Amino acid sequence: MNTPEETGQTRCYCVIAHAQNDDERAIVQAALDNALATNDARGVLVACLQLMQPCPARSEGAAR
Numbered sequence: 634m635n636t637p638e639e640t641g642q643t644r645c646y647c648v649i650a651h652a653q654n655d656d657e658r659a660i661v662q663a664a665l666d667n668a669l670a671t672n673d674a675r676g677v678l679v680a681c682l683q684l685m686q687p688c689p690a691r692s693e694g695a696a697r
Contacts, residue, residue, distance in 0.1 A: 643690040649679060651688035658684070 645651045652658040661683045668676030 645688050645690040647688060647690075649682040651685070651690070652683055653688075653690065 645653055652661045661680050665677060665680035665684070667673075668680055
């Protein structure tokens with residue numbers, strides 16, 4: 634997996650870090666699926682927040 638510096642992307646510095654690429658999105662999706670299967674309400678909430686858009690790091694001109 635490439636680092637954000639290698640891909641030219643800005644790293645997410647949100648309180649709940651957003652998934653920044655397909656690999657991270659797949660990991661978060663697996664965590665969401667697991668949380669749903671085990672009735673883990675907090676896990677569902679965190680995974681949903683990680684998948685939500687928009688992330689300031691993805692927007693043009695994000696100042697970090």
